[in-house]
Each structure stands twice: as C-alpha cells, then as structure tokens.
Amino acid sequence: MEFDLLLPTLQQSQWFSSLPIELQQTIVTTGTTKQLKQGHYLHRKGDKVDGLYCLISGKLRVSNLTLAGQELILTWLQVGNWFGEISMFDGLPRTHDAIAEQDCILLKLSNQDFEQLLAKQPNLYPHFMRLLCQRVRTTFKLIDEMASLSLKGQLCRRLLLLAEGLELWPTGSIISDAGLFKLTISQESLALMLHSSRQTVNKILKELQAEGLLKVHYGQITLFDKSRLLSLSQV
C-alpha cells in the first residue's frame, strides 16, 4: 500500500502519529488492506485472532450480545482508530463483535507479520504496550463514568466522545470548539450505547436542545456548544 496515501488517515491516531517514522513506514509497507462490505462481520466475539487492524475508511460498530440477545454497543470505531490488539498480544479469543456499518477499508497487520517485526526489533515493544495502556485507561474512565454520572451526564460525555473521536484525551486537554459539529446517529443507537431506552434518550436530548446545547434532526444531532457539554458531562 502506498505510504503517502494512507499517511494522512493514519496520522489521525494519536498513538500512530507518536511512533518513530521508520516504524510508521514499516507498518504501512508490511500491512495489507482489506475490504469489508456493509453489514458483514470483521470478527465475532470468541473468534480466533488473525491480526491487528486500523480503520482506513467507513465505520465499524463494536458490540456484544447479552444472554437475552440484546446488543450492547461498546463504541463505534472512527477512521484512524487501531483495534484488535488485545487478542493479538495474548492470543486469546476476540472480546467483541465488530460489524461494518458502512463499506470499510482496513489496514491489517497479520499475526505473523507482527511477530516477525517484534522478533527483529524488540525495541518496538514499548510502543505497543502504550497502545494497550491507552485501552485500559479508556475503559477505566468509562467504568467510572458509568457509575458516577447521571444519565444526562453520560449522554453528554458520549456525544463529545463521538464528536472528538474515541482516543483518550490527554488530561486537561482543551476540546476543539470551532463551530458546529454534525453527528450522524439515531437516538436508538445512542440508547444502546448508554444501555438505556430510546424514549429516555429522546427526553434528555430535548432538554439539551431547550438549553441551546444542540439541535436534534432526523438521524442526526448538531452540537452547538461543546464546552458546555463538557461541563455537563461531569454531573
């Protein structure tokens, strides 16, 4: 795959862009691209590991099924996000389902490529450990927030996360607050992420709209005031 073509996309990842340029180059030249049609699974929970991925274009939904058969959405992966590293590093089965919500293009680093790479250059290990650490920190933060925030606070938090991309914010970072931001997501989907109901999400969104923070459209939400959303996502 051509380096210059992929680079702008890959650079959107905080993790990737912090890698030494040689490693970036190695990853791109070693990796292969893969197409995935809308509605198809990239993998299911319990699948054997096949590689580490970066989403180049499209949209992936990451979720699990409860025993009752309800889908619990963990998150959507955005262009530039890396994922699949856990099974990659411990060899155990996938933790979640990953489904293409749109046609996707992925950059794939296979097991074998990965092992060879690290065998040759063990000094690269710390970089991949940082990727894992970032994942743990994000999930810890999620647990805290699920427990301590009101539903309204959780919703504000999610809207921001979806707008800003899913990577961990450096503590105290200032959110880019330039103008509006249009999110394409249904209230039903939001409810599945919050493990709440569509009706309740609708009610809260209407409140936020009345407060002038956002505007609700058909299948879309326009964020007006990210900084006020941020302050609300602490209550």
Add this chain to the structure above:
Amino acid sequence: MEFDLLLPTLQQSQWFSSLPIELQQTIVTTGTTKQLKQGHYLHRKGDKVDGLYCLISGKLRVSNLTLAGQELILTWLQVGNWFGEISMFDGLPRTHDAIAEQDCILLKLSNQDFEQLLAKQPNLYPHFMRLLCQRVRTTFKLIDEMASLSLKGQLCRRLLLLAEGLELWPTGSIISDAGLFKLTISQESLALMLHSSRQTVNKILKELQAEGLLKVHYGQITLFDKSRLLSLSQV
C-alpha cells in the same frame, strides 16, 4: 527477599505462576519489600509512577472519588495480585487511589529495576503484555456485566469475585465449591462497589438468604452455594 518464603504467595497469581522460573526468580531477587500501615495510601490517583507491586499480605482497597466526593470502590486487591502496571508501562499518572485496609506487605519492582530488566532481556516483554491484556479483559467483562446484569446478578457476581480472588476466570472454569466461604465485608462497602445503596443491597442479600444461598452476619457474609450464585450471576 527470600525466594522460598515468597513463592507460595506469588504462585497464587495466575500470571506470575505462568512465568518461566528464571523470571520468577529474577523478579523476587530484584524486588524489594515495603510495609504499609492500615489506613495509609500506597498512592493516589494522579500520582507519579514509582513501580509495579504485588500484594504479599494484608488488603488494599482500590477506588476513586467522584466530583461529589463519594468514594467509588473499583475492587479489593487480594494477596498475590499484581497491580500498578499501567502507569509503569506508559509513564502516565496513577488511575486510582490505593489504600491499605489492613497492615500490608508489598513486593515492589521499581521503575529503574524494571527498565533495566527489560533492556537486558527484551524477550520478557510478552509476559508483561499478557498482564496488561488480562487487565483489559477483566475491565471489559466488568463493563458488560454492569450493563447487562440486574442488580441482583451483579451482587452475586461480586460475591463470587470476592470469594474467588480477582483474577480473570478462564472461560468455563469450575469454581472451587468446597464447603462454606466466609466474606468479611459490610453491606455499605458492597453498595459502594455496585454503585448502589446500602438499603437495596440489604434487601437483595435477604432475598438470597431466604433462597438458602448465603447467610448474613454482622460485617460478614457466609456463602453456602457458589454454583447457584454463579448461575444467578448470569441474570
């Protein structure tokens, strides 16, 4: 520190006991022990990293404060548990408070020792990556359960976790079901772990007692039937 003295304790960790014996030995001889009096903090959220720890004796509470000042208990660490690896590997601040609930003895592997160890033997990296992966898997599981289980299910799950130790269960593993198990914990503390209220926890415990699964005492709970608790912790 003497290898033979610590070994039985350290072996309680699934992770540690899976390490090659030379690495086990290196860790014990490199590490230093540290005492921590009851009520003292080992570290607070946001602290700079100083090392990787294993709890040798005593009991540590891991928690966070909400903005409202309420303590959210993530878990109790049991003898044999390793922790503190995240900050160790990415160099960023601690994610939680860690407080001694009893006098504690800890085995500490300092930053410097750790870095020297890995610089000399980069083939050890995968072992530490497995430790991190285990942490991510445990937290993902926690997120799923918080979202999908009823409060009763969550409570059953926690009681089992407290009884069995906190390390990730291999999928489908059979719980040691030999006889009774006495947990020393107040209903108030359980409520803080579940992010629920004391009254509600009390009500559910009484239900479980009526069903013959356990018996409630002052500051203690005796588990009678772990396998039935397990089946309840899936609803």
Add this chain to the structure above:
DNA sequence: AATAAACTGTCGCCAAATAGACAATTGGAT
C-alpha cells in the same frame, strides 16, 4: 406522486432504586 421504512415525539403506567428516618443488634473498648 405514492408508498414503505425508519426515525422522532410524547403519552401514561409500572417496577426498581434512592434516600431519609429510626429502632434493633453486634462487637470492641474501657
């Protein structure tokens, strides 16, 4: 332009959980 499908807005009812209050019980300390 007509139709179907997906999504939103809003009822009202019900179950679950919170929170305050207070009595009763237990265990440790003096």
Add this chain to the structure above:
DNA sequence: ATCCAATTGTCTATTTGGCGACAGTTTATT
C-alpha cells in the same frame, strides 16, 4: 459490666427510568 460506634433491618415517600402504544415526520424507493 457498661458504653459507644458500627452495622443491620425495615419502614416510608419520592424519583428515575423502562416499556408499550401510537401519531407524526423524514427519507428513500419506485
């Protein structure tokens, strides 16, 4: 033996959110 602090048990009132129902709106398709 007595007292105190911590913990438990159990009431209430109140809040929150889930869920069914259904009408209205938007978008895509033909």
